[in-house]
Amino acid sequence: MMPGGLSDTKPATPEVQQLVNQVKSQFESRANTNCAAFTAIVYKTQVVAGTMYFIKVQVSNAEYVHLKVFQSLPQENQGPSLVSFQTGKTRDDPLTYF
Numbered sequence: 176m177m178p179g180g181l182s183d184t185k186p187a188t189p190e191v192q193q194l195v196n197q198v199k200s201q202f203e204s205r206a207n208t209n210c211a212a213f214t215a216i217v218y219k220t221q222v223v224a225g226t227m228y229f230i231k232v233q234v235s236n237a238e239y240v241h242l243k244v245f246q247s248l249p250q251e252n253q254g255p256s257l258v259s260f261q262t263g264k265t266r267d268d269p270l271t272y273f
Contacts (some may be wrong), residue, residue, distance in 0.1 A: 181219045181220070181229065181272055182221070184217050184218070184219055185217065186217055187215035187216055187218055187230070191215045191218050191230060192214070192215045194230070194244055195230060195232055195242065195244075197255050198255055198256070199213045201256070202260060206260065211234075211235070212234055212235060213232055213233075214232060216232065216233055216266070217231050217270060218270070219270055221272075223245075224248065225247040225248050225251070227244070227245055228243070228244040228245075228246065228255075229273075230244060230270075231268075231270050237265070238262075238265075239265060240260055240261065240262050240264055241260060241261040241268075241270060241273065242257060243257070243258040243259045243260065243273060244256065244258065
């Protein structure tokens, strides 16, 4: 993967689900919603000064959201932050840069 480019799409891992769990409250607050489900499905990464994660998250039977989450470098000792998101996605929508 070239620096700054997006990785290939990969199935979500327990580590990615943990990131999603940590930004769920940020998403619910900014999207003015409560999500019964919040399950990471697939993700891509972009290496910046830390890692930018683009994550497809299932929030109901047929509804998905795309999250852009920044995880700073470990020595900065900061949790993940929700940079932006897209709602109204489907399972088949490709995960792209936004």
